[in-house]
Amino acid sequence: MLPIDVSPTVTVDDLGPAREFYTTHLQGRLIFDCGWYIGLKFGERGPTMHFMQRRSPDQPAYQxxxxxxxxxxxxxxxxxxxxxxxxxxxxxxxxxxxxxxxxxxxxxxxxxxxxxxxxxxxxxxxxxxxxxx
Missing domain, CATH: 3.30.720.110 (Signal recognition particle alu RNA binding heterodimer, srp9/1)
Structure with a gap:
């Protein structure tokens, strides 16, 4: 396996703080937002970071x-x-x-x-x- 990119996805209970923090303080741009999953891009060709709201109680949130x-x-x-x-x-x-x-x-x-x-x-x-x- 030889990945061409690696990006973290952090599983959380509320996406609101991620939207606010990363767009305000790190100049992230939302590139995907379906309500329970967001993707942020930094710069034109920069890295991405993702956040996902838990989809079931069995799915662990970030610790x-x-x-x-x-x-x-x-x-x-x-x-x-x-x-x-x-x-x-x-x-x-x-x-x-x-x-x-x-x-x-x-x-x-x-x-x-x-x-x-x-x-x-x-x-x-x-x-x-x-x-x-």
Whole structure:
């Protein structure tokens, strides 16, 4: 199997917070909305993310533990995103900083507790260069 794309679908009880959060704070554009399932696209050719409302009580809702890494074009875009997140009062679970593993980034949470790690690649420290293949 060789996928040409990978996109997460998060199962939740209410899609309203996803519609609001991702269109307002991450400039997502709805590309599909049938009432119980939505698809969001970021940019013209960018990635997609999906949310699905539970269709039966037996279908488990998201319980946490997911981190979506959002790689941006450059450091200025990361700074702008950090400023928007901070001004909106969204939670910061990791401050904006340079990391020795080779990125500059920060982490916030969506309304369901999905961690959104926003970053740009930078030169890794000598310690971490050995781990790249």
């Amino acid at each position: 946490g533990g997911l981190t979506c890494n959002l790689k941006l074009e450059n450091a200025a875009k990361v700074e702008e995103a950090h400023q928007r997140v901070t001004e909106a009062g969204l939670p910061l679970v990791m401050p904006l900083e340079d990391h020795p593993w080779g990125d500059r980034g920060f982490c916030t949470l969506d309304p369901y507790g999905v961690a959104l790690y926003v970053y740009v690649e930078i030169e890794p420290s000598e310690e971490f260069k050995q781990y790249f293949v």
